[in-house]
Amino acid sequence: MTGETDTIVHIDNVTKRFGSVVAVDRLDMRIMAGEFVTFLGPSGCGKSTTLRMLGGFETPDEGRIVLDGVDVTRKPPNRRDVNMVFQDYALFPHMTVGQNIAFGLELKGEPRDEIDRRMGELLDFLQLSGFRDRSPDQLSGGQRQRVALARALAPDPKLLLLDEPLGALDAKLRGQVQIELKDIQKRTGKTFFFVTHDQEEALTMSDRVVVMNAGRVEQAGTPEDLYFRPESRFVAEFIGETNLIEGTVRGIDKDTIAIDWNGTDVRGVAHGHQPCEGDTVTASLRLENVMCHPRKPARMNAIEGRIVSKLFKGSRTSLDIRIGGHQNTVIHAYMDAGNAAQVADDRLWISWEPERLTVLRD
Amino acid sequence: MTRHTRIVMSVVYWAFVIYLFVPLALMVTMGFKDSKFIGFPIRAWTFDWYATVMQDTQVLAVFGYSMAIAVSTTVLSLIIGTWMATFLGPNMFRGKAIVFALACLPAVIPGIISAIALRIFARLIDIEPGMLAIILGHTVHNVPFVALVVMARLSTQPKSHIEAARDLGADSIVAFFRVTLPYLKPALIGAGIFCMLLSFDDFVRAFFLGGYQPTLPVLIFAKLRSGMSPEINAISTIVLIMTAILGLWAERSMRRLNKGS
Numbered sequence: 342m343t344g345e346t347d348t349i350v351h352i353d354n355v356t357k358r359f360g361s362v363v364a365v366d367r368l369d370m371r372i373m374a375g376e377f378v379t380f381l382g383p384s385g386c387g388k389s390t391t392l393r394m395l396g397g398f399e400t401p402d403e404g405r406i407v408l409d410g411v412d413v414t415r416k417p418p419n420r421r422d423v424n425m426v427f428q429d430y431a432l433f434p435h436m437t438v439g440q441n442i443a444f445g446l447e448l449k450g451e452p453r454d455e456i457d458r459r460m461g462e463l464l465d466f467l468q469l470s471g472f473r474d475r476s477p478d479q480l481s482g483g484q485r486q487r488v489a490l491a492r493a494l495a496p497d498p499k500l501l502l503l504d505e506p507l508g509a510l511d512a513k514l515r516g517q518v519q520i521e522l523k524d525i526q527k528r529t530g531k532t533f534f535f536v537t538h539d540q541e542e543a544l545t546m547s548d549r550v551v552v553m554n555a556g557r558v559e560q561a562g563t564p565e566d567l568y569f570r571p572e573s574r575f576v577a578e579f580i581g582e583t584n585l586i587e588g589t590v591r592g593i594d595k596d597t598i599a600i601d602w603n604g605t606d607v608r609g610v611a612h613g614h615q616p617c618e619g620d621t622v623t624a625s626l627r628l629e630n631v632m633c634h635p636r637k638p639a640r641m642n643a644i645e646g647r648i649v650s651k652l653f654k655g656s657r658t659s660l661d662i663r664i665g666g667h668q669n670t671v672i673h674a675y676m677d678a679g680n681a682a683q684v685a686d687d688r689l690w691i692s693w694e695p696e697r698l699t700v701l702r703d
Numbered sequence: 704m705t706r707h708t709r710i711v712m713s714v715v716y717w718a719f720v721i722y723l724f725v726p727l728a729l730m731v732t733m734g735f736k737d738s739k740f741i742g743f744p745i746r747a748w749t750f751d752w753y754a755t756v757m758q759d760t761q762v763l764a765v766f767g768y769s770m771a772i773a774v775s776t777t778v779l780s781l782i783i784g785t786w787m788a789t790f791l792g793p794n795m796f797r798g799k800a801i802v803f804a805l806a807c808l809p810a811v812i813p814g815i816i817s818a819i820a821l822r823i824f825a826r827l828i829d830i831e832p833g834m835l836a837i838i839l840g841h842t843v844h845n846v847p848f849v850a851l852v853v854m855a856r857l858s859t860q861p862k863s864h865i866e867a868a869r870d871l872g873a874d875s876i877v878a879f880f881r882v883t884l885p886y887l888k889p890a891l892i893g894a895g896i897f898c899m900l901l902s903f904d905d906f907v908r909a910f911f912l913g914g915y916q917p918t919l920p921v922l923i924f925a926k927l928r929s930g931m932s933p934e935i936n937a938i939s940t941i942v943l944i945m946t947a948i949l950g951l952w953a954e955r956s957m958r959r960l961n962k963g964s
Contacts, residue, residue, distance in 0.1 A: 398866060418869040425870045431863035435885040444881075448872035496871065 355404035366556035382553035577625035609698030631674035734936035784849025810847035833914035856890035896953035
């Protein structure tokens with residue numbers, strides 16, 4: 342069997358309103374077993390509400406939530422096989438690390454020796470072996486985060502919810518924990534539903550990223566899809582840095598779209614939609630996809646420009662290039678430090694591969 | 704602050720401390736005087752009055768009676784007050800402010816008014832004057848204090864604690880007993896001791912609601928009417944030491960409570 346059996350969660354056309362505000366608007370999404378899926382978006386986009394509906398802390402106004410074939414839409418949190426790592430970890434302060442981890446297993450009615458076996462396993466797995474009898478307030482942020490993870494994994498849930506669990510960690514630790522989390526997810530084979538507003542977290546860890554905006558899905562895809570092939574202006578701007586080019590569609594052939602950009606003919610592509618001739622469109626060009634040449638290159642999308650600022654940033658150099666014949670149009674570009682030295686002059690040519698200029702849905 | 708005002712402030716402070724403690728010190732001292740009459744000079748010292756108290760079956764019985772009332776009152780007040788706090792704390796409903804004000808009223812109504820009202824009410828619903836009536840009277844008075852202290856503590860508990868308990872399989876009752884109640888522990892200890900002291904110390908309500916059996920303050924009052932005796936000083940000293948220890952302990956738990964966790 343395919344498809345159906347691999348779906349662990351089906352968010353079936355779910356809508357949630359708070360008063361007159363639509364927090365989640367007809368969300369329809371399948372989450373596959375063993376997947377690391379991240380809901381990414383600015384605050385108020387509906388990602389946390391979606392997570393809380395999966396956890397049972399909010400009830401959808403419309404639609405269903407189906408967990409492993411069972412409709413759990415109206416089941417309270419204690420009656421669904423879903424566990425959560427809270428943003429503030431929510432460790433019980435009056436219990437030791439061990440008691441915190443055992444809590445869910447005790448409520449499941451597991452026998453004591455089974456609880457001890459499972460706890461030992463988790464403490465080992467998350468490198469917490471020495472901390473079993475410590476109180477949570479004797480731990481560092483990273484350790485507390487691992488205890489929260491162990492506690493949520495202990496009852497062996499079908500789906501693990503993670504609500505911005507790295508938000509409370511300092512920047513240096515965050516990078517390390519991202520790698521750990523991804524590793525833990527792989528080794529346990531659990532389905533992780535991760536919520537964050539941090540695009541770097543989303544790109545580093547996820548198998549699939551769902552970008553949400555104003556209660557709806559802007560785009561869902563692999564991190565590479567979202568970064569290199571954004572479909573909407575929102576995604577292009579929210580993830581990474583980019584140049585936005587506005588122009589009119591002049592013609593479409595089978596591979597590329599020709600755009601008239603203030604009189605300059607440029608070529609790009611579109612993903613997930615097809616613009617029509619005569620449309621006014623916005624297109625995205627990532628900074629690192631802009632190539633610089635000292636002389637006019639023999640290729641498409643070659644445009645002459647003048648460097649207005651050049652900032653050395655160690656491994657790369659950041660350039661602002663004013664495009665000839667375009668008033669106030671500046672293209673931002675990154676160059677390797679070595680290549681940047683070649684372009685000694687103020688004047689240069691830029692170009693890009695047509696598939697790197699992505700025409701966006703408006 | 705200038706040096707001048709600092710001196711004035713400290714003089715005022717020490718004057719206050721002396722005013723507070725000299726009467727207490729006098730009372731304690733007279734309990735050790737080997738004579739029936741209270742007053743200076745003290746020619747001989749003795750522990751006899753303490754021995755008398757320890758052998759006075761009436762005093763011991765009354766002490767037990769007052770303790771039983773204080774403990775029952777405390778248990779009842781903690782249960783009702785905590786229930787009220789958990790009900791009033793997180794739920795928002797119309798008229799919440801009014802309900803809350805009404806619930807707090809017994810704490811500020813003058814004791815004498817509330818005592819007379821309770822006396823009339825107890826007769827109306829056929830509760831005999833005595834232990835039960837006193838316990839009910841004290842509980843009405845104490846519940847608002849418990850509710851206020853517990854609500855203050857409850858408001859510092861992160862919502863995620865209860866959600867985490869629910870998430871891990873607890874229904875709302877299990878979550879309350881295994882997560883919320885332990886979190887409230889310092890507040891409950893503090894409020895409980897405060898209730899014990901309020902009840903043990905109360906004269907007016909016990910006087911109006913009591914039957915033939917007096918509580919300790921009522922007994923001391925009765926003994927005073929038949930003349931001052933160092934035995935009363937001895938009883939008072941014992942009560943003073945016990946309540947001071949309890950009170951300081953309560954104060955400590957309240958301080959821990961305010962520091963959080």
